[in-house]
Amino acid sequence: MIKVKEYENGLKLIVKDMPGVLSVSAGILVGAGSCLEDDNTNGISHFIEHVNFKGTEKYSSFELSEKFDEIGSQVNAYTSKEMTCYYVKSTVTASEKSFELLSDLFLNSVYDKEELEKEKGVITEEINMSSDIPEEVCMDNLSAAYFGNEGLGRTILGPQKNVLSFTKEDILKYRKRFYNADNIVLSFAGKIDFEKATYFAEKDFVPFVSSIKSEEKKQIPTDNLCQKIFCDKDIEQTHIAFGYKGIEYDGIGSDEFSLINIVLGSGMSSRLFQEVREKRGLCYTVYSYPSGYKDTGTLAVYAGVNPDSAKEAKTCVEEVVKSINGGITQKEFERGKAQVLSSFIFGEESAAAQMMLYGRYLLMTGKVFDTEGKLKAIENMTIESVNDAARSFDSENYAFSAVAKDCSKIKD
Numbered sequence: 001m002i003k004v005k006e007y008e009n010g011l012k013l014i015v016k017d018m019p020g021v022l023s024v025s026a027g028i029l030v031g032a033g034s035c036l037e038d039d040n041t042n043g044i045s046h047f048i049e050h051v052n053f054k055g056t057e058k059y060s061s062f063e064l065s066e067k068f069d070e071i072g073s074q075v076n077a078y079t080s081k082e083m084t085c086y087y088v089k090s091t092v093t094a095s096e097k098s099f100e101l102l103s104d105l106f107l108n109s110v111y112d113k114e115e116l117e118k119e120k121g122v123i124t125e126e127i128n129m130s131s132d133i134p135e136e137v138c139m140d141n142l143s144a145a146y147f148g149n150e151g152l153g154r155t156i157l158g159p160q161k162n163v164l165s166f167t168k169e170d171i172l173k174y175r176k177r178f179y180n181a182d183n184i185v186l187s188f189a190g191k192i193d194f195e196k197a198t199y200f201a202e203k204d205f206v207p208f209v210s211s212i213k214s215e216e217k218k219q220i221p222t223d224n225l226c227q228k229i230f231c232d233k234d235i236e237q238t239h240i241a242f243g244y245k246g247i248e249y250d251g252i253g254s255d256e257f258s259l260i261n262i263v264l265g266s267g268m269s270s271r272l273f274q275e276v277r278e279k280r281g282l283c284y285t286v287y288s289y290p291s292g293y294k295d296t297g298t299l300a301v302y303a304g305v306n307p308d309s310a311k312e313a314k315t316c317v318e319e320v321v322k323s324i325n326g327g328i329t330q331k332e333f334e335r336g337k338a339q340v341l342s343s344f345i346f347g348e349e350s351a352a353a354q355m356m357l358y359g360r361y362l363l364m365t366g367k368v369f370d371t372e373g374k375l376k377a378i379e380n381m382t383i384e385s386v387n388d389a390a391r392s393f394d395s396e397n398y399a400f401s402a403v404a405k406d407c408s409k410i411k412d
Helices: 044-051 061-070 095-107 113-131 134-147 160-165 168-178 194-204 254-265 271-279 307-326 330-348 351-365 371-379 383-392
Strands: 002-006 012-017 023-030 074-079 084-091 184-190 228-232 238-245 283-292 297-305 399-404
Touching (some): 023 095, 044 074, 044 084, 044 113, 061 095, 074 095, 095 194, 254 383, 307 383, 330 383
Parallel strands (some): 012 184
């Protein structure tokens, strides 16, 4: 059973009671991510996510970690392009204390100068680690090639110079813009009823969260710029990635598009895996995945290939992607539909996945996710509806990124 409550300050609470599980997952989801940042603030959403764990008025950083560990709870957070999420998974008996601690770190972090400086070092190493992973460099560059150097094209980590410059004043200024009740969803899922979740929320969060109106979010570019970005790096493998126009989050045809992605590049029976790796032996890793954002969507294809056959692999990927325009077979349809359905059903059994699903959907759309409607939509998909979507997919225009020892070997 799913219940929702919206408070006068705009805060939304959503609860999915799952009596059959033995745990509770709680999340605080904020509509703030890297797409809202500018040149000077790029990376601050992620920076705040980190430093919120570095001590509150009540507990030091170590004491916070110790308190969660003492009750056996798992706490974490992540930042995406459009959202930041703080979450905890606990036993039923530890759920009240877990949410109290989660609320404390979210609402009452003190941003001690010494702790901020230490965390800058941690994030700098995270940036360095990312830059040492060619696949991550390739995919970050693909976002920039697709969207440009703003909005969704920005990296989540931001540049090192920005991270090193952030101050407590910068954090408080950014929080004042977006960390307010009208831009936050509290999401609970698991063995917890609506009354208990409401009690937790109103005891530890609702009276203390900022109720000022959040800044209106600017329109961000959503077009595929179809740019190409090449990065020379002293590595053995060549990494290539393609960015195509996809479907926005929960957009019309999103289920059909998910099925098309499965046929194209998700799993060992996909066309990309079978053609590029199994038949031609051009790579070890090749896959595709869709990303749905509030106002747009993308389909990314990635492959790690031998430098000597990189150009052949690039052509092969182009050909396989274009083959989608010709439609899919009945066998591919049945296999893909089964995978879409099973993936959704498996998620239904996880309290953490349900907390994230319902929380994100409410934050992104302002609506309650319709489980029965989703199942019906998946079951009602036909090969005709999928092939209509396949024929309309733009396989000709794409953004491109490559990371290699010598990118001149793959340039057209």
